[in-house]
Amino acid sequence: MEPVTHLAAGLLTAQALRPALLPGKAAARGFTLLCCVAATIPDVDSLSGLLGPESYLLHHRGLTHSIFFLPFFALLLAWAARRLGADAPLRHGFMAAALALMTHLFLDVATTFGTQLFTPFSNTRISFEGVFIVDPIFTLALLSFALAARLSPRQSQTLALCGLGLLLGYPMLGNALRLDMQARYEALLTARGTSVERVSITPDAFSPYYWKVVLEDGQEVRVTTATIFDLAAPHPVLRFLRLERSELLRLSQQASFFGTYAWFAIHPAEWPAQADGSAPPHARRFLDAAYVNASPVMAALFRQKTGFAECAAYFDDTGRLVAWSDWSGRTHPVPEAGAGPASAKASSGTATATDVRNSNMRP
Secondary structure, rough: OOOHHHHHHHHHHHHHHHHHOOOOOOOOOOHHHHHHHHHHHHHHHHHHHHHHHHHHHHHHHHHHHHHHHHHHHHHHHHHHHOOOOOOOHHHHHHHHHHHHHHHHHHHHHOOOOOOOOOOOOOOOEEEEOOOOOOOOHHHHEEEEEEHHHOOOOHHHHHHHHHHHHHHHHHHHHHHHHHHHHHHHHHHHHHOOOOOEEEEEEEOOOOOOEEEEEHHHHEEEEEEEEEEOOOOOOEEEEEEEEEOHHHHHHHHHOOOOOOHHHHOOOOEEEEEOEEOOOOOEEEEEEEEEHHHHHHHHHHHHHHOOOOOOOOEEEEOOOOOEEEEOOOOOOOEEEEEHHHHOOOOOOOOOOOOOHHEEEEEEEEO
């Protein structure tokens, strides 16, 4: 989730725990700050992106999001709070920080991106996909409970507990709806006589109304939208080529980024190529269909931008990888291949979103 939702979780945690852990202290110094910092600080691992895109994929939602690291992180935060003058005893600060950290892990596990909960013993990303990564209605509801608790001291704890109940219940309800949508969509395809190898439905912007549908069949990956009240309503369909992980692993022998990408991607895919007779380097554009901006809301906001985790590989006429680019557009030469292209463009020799988007088509 984005930082504001995590911050709201920290505020609610402080308001819910203060009467129990610090009775008689309506405004314990540093307690709310401790909870807010604990609820947001795991995302400090986003700084791993400063070391490059591969580091970001490997380490974001990694060690600082681990259930094994959580007790040590909570103790460190509680100790630091005491050293900086917080009123809460160390054990109470530890309990508050631990609970606030748990809200962060829970919210992140509820999104499609997933979380490496068991690192360093396992790098498996755990996710139950109950909420979109940015959900303004959910966030505003949590902030409203926090504000109401602040303005109503006598009901503060009750309102904060209701807010924490929403924090837990909303993603879990979203997951139940997702599973129901999945079953209904598979039944719809069966009724149409359409057979696909894999159907995946995940929350999209303004879920639970909009849901992303990814269909994998043969060498094709299709991405479209479904709404909770009308699964059969026609929506634009984006069509891509299926990308085998073995191909990414082959490229990883020349650039390790592609091995990491093979591990990270949920639905690896590739843009259809166009034979335009351009001079080398020739480009292949890769993406993860799980993050494609397919819904009406995301398409309107980002237009031609496909989504997070799009990258490209550049080849010379012999098929040798000479460079690759990440989703920010930065080009990285492959050292063994010599200097990369001076100004490689990810669109070279590939289709655009307009080329592959077919309006009002059923998948």
